[in-house]
Amino acid sequence: MSVRPVYLQYSRNDDKKPGLRASPMHPPLNFCHVCGSALAQRTPPGDQFPRAVCDACGHVHYVNPKVVTGCIPEWEGKILLCKRGIEPRLGHWTLPAGFLEMGESCSAGAARETVEEACADVEIGELFSFVNVLYIGQIHLFYRARMRSPEFAVTPESTEIMLVDEQDIPWDDLAFATVRYTLRRYFEDRAAGKFGFHTTDFTHFPGRA
Amino acid sequence: MSVRPVYLQYSRNDDKKPGLRASPMHPPLNFCHVCGSALAQRTPPGDQFPRAVCDACGHVHYVNPKVVTGCIPEWEGKILLCKRGIEPRLGHWTLPAGFLEMGESCSAGAARETVEEACADVEIGELFSFVNVLYIGQIHLFYRARMRSPEFAVTPESTEIMLVDEQDIPWDDLAFATVRYTLRRYFEDRAAGKFGFHTTDFTHFPGRA
Numbered sequence: 524m525s526v527r528p529v530y531l532q533y534s535r536n537d538d539k540k541p542g543l544r545a546s547p548m549h550p551p552l553n554f555c556h557v558c559g560s561a562l563a564q565r566t567p568p569g570d571q572f573p574r575a576v577c578d579a580c581g582h583v584h585y586v587n588p589k590v591v592t593g594c595i596p597e598w599e600g601k602i603l604l605c606k607r608g609i610e611p612r613l614g615h616w617t618l619p620a621g622f623l624e625m626g627e628s629c630s631a632g633a634a635r636e637t638v639e640e641a642c643a644d645v646e647i648g649e650l651f652s653f654v655n656v657l658y659i660g661q662i663h664l665f666y667r668a669r670m671r672s673p674e675f676a677v678t679p680e681s682t683e684i685m686l687v688d689e690q691d692i693p694w695d696d697l698a699f700a701t702v703r704y705t706l707r708r709y710f711e712d713r714a715a716g717k718f719g720f721h722t723t724d725f726t727h728f729p730g731r732a
Numbered sequence: 733m734s735v736r737p738v739y740l741q742y743s744r745n746d747d748k749k750p751g752l753r754a755s756p757m758h759p760p761l762n763f764c765h766v767c768g769s770a771l772a773q774r775t776p777p778g779d780q781f782p783r784a785v786c787d788a789c790g791h792v793h794y795v796n797p798k799v800v801t802g803c804i805p806e807w808e809g810k811i812l813l814c815k816r817g818i819e820p821r822l823g824h825w826t827l828p829a830g831f832l833e834m835g836e837s838c839s840a841g842a843a844r845e846t847v848e849e850a851c852a853d854v855e856i857g858e859l860f861s862f863v864n865v866l867y868i869g870q871i872h873l874f875y876r877a878r879m880r881s882p883e884f885a886v887t888p889e890s891t892e893i894m895l896v897d898e899q900d901i902p903w904d905d906l907a908f909a910t911v912r913y914t915l916r917r918y919f920e921d922r923a924a925g926k927f928g929f930h931t932t933d934f935t936h937f938p939g940r941a
Contacts, residue, residue, distance in 0.1 A: 550791055554768035556784075557759045561768075569888060571848070572833065575765075582759055587798045588832050590871065623797050624781065628864035628933045629871065639780070650862065650931065655837035662799065662838065679778055720929060722859065724837045 549586075549660075557582045588660040591701075592632040593620020594668035595709055596645045598686055602706070603675060605640050606683035607698055614682075615698035618665060618705065619643070633666045641684045642676035645669065652705040653722040663701040667709075667718060700729045766791045797869040800910075801841040802829020803877035804918055805854050807895055811915070812884060814849050815892035816907055823891075824907035827874060827914065828852070842875045850893045851885035854878065861914040862931040872910040876918075876927060909938045 552562055552575035560579035567574055567583050575584040595618055596603035604616045621636040623629060630647040637645045648667035655662055675684045689710050697703045708721045761771055761784035769788035776783055776792050784793040804827055805812035813825045830845040832838060839856040846854045857876035864871055884893045898919050906912045917930045 550766045552765045554763055554765050556761045556763050556765045556771075556793065559763035559768050559770075562765075584765065585831070586834060588834060588836075589796045590799065622794070623871075625795060625797060625869040626866050627797075628866060629862075650929070653838075653859065657835050657837060660834045662832075720859070 605681035612698035617698040814890035821907035826907040
């Protein structure tokens with residue numbers, strides 16, 4: 524399926540154009556964060572895309588995709604999964620992952636998130652999957668990871684943690700399409716005896732593609 | 733209105749430093765972009781890092797690393813380089829690359845940047861290099877790319893374009909350390925007859941590491 528890319532920045536509340544909508548996670552850009560003046564939406568000189576521009580101080584508020592970094596923690600063939608204790612997808616199962624922080628590498632972020640979500644200590648290996656999630660402006664990365672011990676614990680972010688064999692993966696109850704994609708490729712590669720690097724683009728919410 | 737500037741959030745691994753400094757590219761977060769109120773810097777409940785928080789409407793202004801995507805355009809063994817016509821690093825040579833836009837995949841962004849900077853049409857291949865540039869909160873990606881024709885042209889972003897053999901790469905006049913890293917690995921792999929995937933972390937400005 525061929526999809527025309529949508530290159531849009533977040534718009535003001537009153538903007539009726541298609542593209543990324545303002546939401547609780549992506550609120551509208553109404554005011555300049557430098558000087559507090561009201562923002563206009565227009566294409567700056569030399570640019571190709573509309574941006575939220577401050578006519579008072581000149582600052583252009585660029586909005587760009589965010590990186591979510593995580594891992595596939597393995598212990599003696601079992602995979603560690605977390606039941607989400609927070610939105611989005613509260614109550615569904617996921618691999619440990621979260622937003623990359625400033626000053627942090629993607630592999631360090633994946634290890635940090637595994638501590639934060641599951642109190643588990645992992646050694647991060649090679650980058651395994653790389654998914655452009657176009658409809659939410661995110662990139663999801665998952666690294667192979669070896670658990671240094673079989674220890675884990677629930678956290679404020681996860682109500683339940685488990686180490687499961689492939690046949691016990693709750694495929695119909697996974698939190699995110701990128702987690703499903705990653706686990707599918709992981710078990711295929713493991714069965715084939717060789718891990719590769721997998722990348723794809725998700726253009727629409729699951730079920731609408 | 734006089735408001736104490738709030739700098740971008742601190743990085744976890746860099747607690748001794750005062751965090752990412754405000755700069756022309758990263759101006760201070762003084763005002764809420766949703767409601768226009770003055771922002772405070774504190775750690776929200778359940779979070780581990782200080783953020784710019786709006787006490788009026790509750791919005792938390794997260795700041796996360798940005799993705800720069802580019803490619804290594806090749807035509808009959810020669811590599812396409814662009815002399816930068818804009819800051820940063822005006823007048824120095826680079827591979828075509830730029831900030832990933834919303835709704836765009838990293839490979840689509842690499843092809844778009846090659847048109848914008850060099851009017852060159854490329855077929856994007858495999859992801860080749862992935863560099864965490866920690867001191868500026870960026871990730872730099874470069875894809876292998878085949879030029880569909882040897883045509884190119886200067887643009888508002890590039891004052892000069894050239895197709896060069898390996899021995900003519902201006903190593904001492906490259907714009908960015910990630911470009912140097914990528915080209916070094918590229919020629920090593922090409923000489924070895926097999927292209928791999930290369931990743932590293934740059935923790936300090938070149939010359940200070």
